[in-house]
Amino acid sequence: xxxxxxxxxxxxxxxxxxxxxxxxxxxxxAPAHRxxxxxxxxxxxxxxxxxxxxxAARVGLRIGTAVSTDSLRQDRAYRRVTAxxxxxxxxxxxxxxxxxxxxxxxYTWDDADRLVDFARANxxxxxxxxxxxxxxxxxxxxxxxxxxxxxxxILRTHITDQVSHFAxxxxxxxxxxxAFEEDGRLRDSIWLRALGPGYLADAFRWAHEADPDARLxxxxxxxxxxxxxxxxxxxLVARLRADGVPVEGVGMQTHLDTQLPFPTxxxxxxxxxxxxxxxxxxxxxDVRITLPVxxxxxxxxxxxxxxxxxxxxxxxxxxxxxxxxxGDAYSWVPDAFACQGSATLYDEQLRPKAPYFALRRTLQLAxxxxxTAGGA
Ligand code: XIL
Numbered sequence: 001x002x003x004x005x006x007x008x009x010x011x012x013x014x015x016x017x018x019x020x021x022x023x024x025x026x027x028x029x030a031p032a033h034r035x036x037x038x039x040x041x042x043x044x045x046x047x048x049x050x051x052x053x054x055x056a057a058r059v060g061l062r063i064g065t066a067v068s069t070d071s072l073r074q075d076r077a078y079r080r081v082t083a084x085x086x087x088x089x090x091x092x093x094x095x096x097x098x099x100x101x102x103x104x105x106x107y108t109w110d111d112a113d114r115l116v117d118f119a120r121a122n123x124x125x126x127x128x129x130x131x132x133x134x135x136x137x138x139x140x141x142x143x144x145x146x147x148x149x150x151x152x153x154i155l156r157t158h159i160t161d162q163v164s165h166f167a168x169x170x171x172x173x174x175x176x177x178x179a180f181e182e183d184g185r186l187r188d189s190i191w192l193r194a195l196g197p198g199y200l201a202d203a204f205r206w207a208h209e210a211d212p213d214a215r216l217x218x219x220x221x222x223x224x225x226x227x228x229x230x231x232x233x234x235x236l237v238a239r240l241r242a243d244g245v246p247v248e249g250v251g252m253q254t255h256l257d258t259q260l261p262f263p264t265x266x267x268x269x270x271x272x273x274x275x276x277x278x279x280x281x282x283x284x285x286d287v288r289i290t291l292p293v294x295x296x297x298x299x300x301x302x303x304x305x306x307x308x309x310x311x312x313x314x315x316x317x318x319x320x321x322x323x324x325x326x327g328d329a330y331s332w333v334p335d336a337f338a339c340q341g342s343a344t345l346y347d348e349q350l351r352p353k354a355p356y357f358a359l360r361r362t363l364q365l366a367x368x369x370x371x372t373a374g375g376a
Contacts, residue, residue, distance in 0.1 A: 052356075053087040055363035056321070059313060062125060063363075064088030064322030066284065068330055069111040072118060077350050081326060083122040088171075088320050090127040090283070091115050092332070096136040100162060104140045109165060116169050125171040127283065127322065130219065131159050132203045133177040134189035142190065151194045156206050163210035174219035174251055174283065175207045176200055182222060184232030200236065201245045208246040219251035219283055224308070225263030238276055251283035254308055255324065257340070258289050258300040267311045274317035282312050284324040287355070288333045288343040298354060305345070305355040306362050313366045 056063040065086045071078045082089065093099055094111040101107055119126045132155065146154065163173065179200060181187050191199045207216050218237055223230040233250065240247045250273045256262070263269070270280045285308055287301045312318035325331050326346050333343040345356040 049360070050364075051085045052360060052363065053085055055360060055367065056087060058367040059363060061312065061318075061363075062088040062320035062322075063359075064090060064127060064320050065326050066090045066092040066129075066322065066324045067115055068092050068325070069094045069115050071330055072115065078327065078330070079118075081346070081350060082118075083124075085326070086124060088125045088127060088322060089115060089119050090129050090322055092325065093136070095128055095162070095166075096130065096133070097141070097158065098136045098138045101158065102138050102140075104138075107161065107165070112166075116166065120169070126166075126169065127281075127320070128163075128166060128170040128173040128214070129283075130174040130177040131162060131207060132175060132179075132191060132199070134187060134191070135178075137190070146194065148194045151190070152199075152202070155191070155195070155199065155203070159203060159206040160210045163207050163214065167211040168213065170211070170214055172215035172217055172249065172281075173207055173211075175203050175216045175247075177219045178221065179218075179236075180220060180223075180229050180232050182229055184228040186232075201240055201243065204240065204245050204247050215248045215279060216246055217249040217251045217279075217281070217283075218247055219253065221253035221255050221284070223250075224252040224254050224266050224269065224282075226265045226269045230269055234272060234276075237273070237278060241276060241278075247278070249279035249281060249319075251281050253284035253324075254282045254286075255284060256287040256304045256308070257337075258287060258297045258304065262304055262307055266308070267314055270311060270315045270318055274315055279317050279319045280312075280315060281318065281320045281322065282308055283320075283322050285322065286324045286331065286333060286343040288337055288340040291339050291341050293342045301342075302355045302358045306358045309359055309362050313362070 052063045063086055065082060065088075067082055067089045068078075069091060072082065091112055094115060100109060100112065116126055118124075141154065159175075163170075179187055179189070179192075186192050186197055195202075204216050207214065218233060220229070220233060223233050237247050237250060252266075252270070254263075273280050285305065287304045289297045289301055309321055312321045323345060326344050327348065327350050328342055328344050328346065329348040329350075331341070331344050334341045344353075345359070346352055
């Protein structure tokens with residue numbers, strides 16, 4: 001306990017220093033990394049600075065990224081950064097239902113398997129994403145009506161087959177993704193309509209049966225701070241745990257926007273989940289900017305990335321901090337949010353940007369006082 005408190009004090013005390021140190025990068029030209037060497041060489045080919053994963057390991061944290069399997073296959077610089085900087089990978093799309101079972105009963109695991117092999121070769125853990133969601137479902141599933149019994153069997157088969165396929169190779173699963181509305185009601189999805197709220201407990205039980213060693217998460221956006229949605233998630237996971245359902249973590253996606261307030265009381269929010277005996281994780285961090293980018297927005301972006309990491313560092317059960325991709329050329333943001341972009345740690349040429357250096361500095365500062373426990 002003393003270790004925990006001194007670590008928290010250390011991290012909190014570092015906040016000001018971190019902000020001061022990292023702000024010197026804003027507006028300065030990025031170091032002259034050649035993209036083929038991105039993540040390995042230091043500025044001007046000098047000695048390599050410690051990558052994020054090395055610094056994070058010193059404080060018992062996994063640092064992760066979402067990975068596009070197409071880019072991993074085609075782009076050498078992208079592969080290098082993925083391997084050099086991160087100790088956890090999440091398939092951005094390759095494990096979603098429409099990717100793994102585009103035709104009923106015919107599984108297409110190739111892309112996901114390649115990523116899992118890449119992770120093993122680079123001593124990375126894999127966060128599996130995602131088993132039960134309302135989005136990116138295959139056409140065969142959404143294009144007709146099913147009875148409740150049929151749909152329950154389809155879901156059970158999907159979870160069982162997918163978790164079994166990756167058993168022992170995926171550290172943690174986002175079993176259920178985005179089941180709530182902003183006001184805390186359950187989302188009106190194909191699953192809720194046919195199966196009622198019981199599908200949530202069933203999903204965790206089926207996943208656990210298929211791989212008892214995988215850490216099973218509930219994952220959502222806009223639950224980073226205290227509010228009606230995170231209250232509803234809290235009530236759900238508290239009830240599931242009281243009923244003996246094997247939910248073991250809550251993932252906070254952490255898709256932030258420089259024009260919106262930072263999540264309300266994020267540290268207290270993560271801590272209350274931790275106090276239920278759950279792991280917590282930042283699972284999809286990015287901070288989007290309304291284009292064109294200006295220096296004030298860049299500063300706000302750097303602060304938001306840093307604050308989210310500081311919160312994770314201050315909560316002992318926060319086991320990983322994953323960014324949702326690491327290069328602006330690969331980010332989902334411009335496709336999903338009109339007139340927004342520049343949301344990741346690296347620019348379009350895969351040169352690290354100010355928030356990358358801010359995260360590195362924050363990890364360096366935290367290293368003196370932190371925990372020994374690590375995780376997915
Ligand atoms: C996004 C991917 O990044 C895009 O490539 C895809 O077109 C749509 O999905 N919350 C999630 C992720 O849980 O799966 C989403 O990923 C981003 C929001």
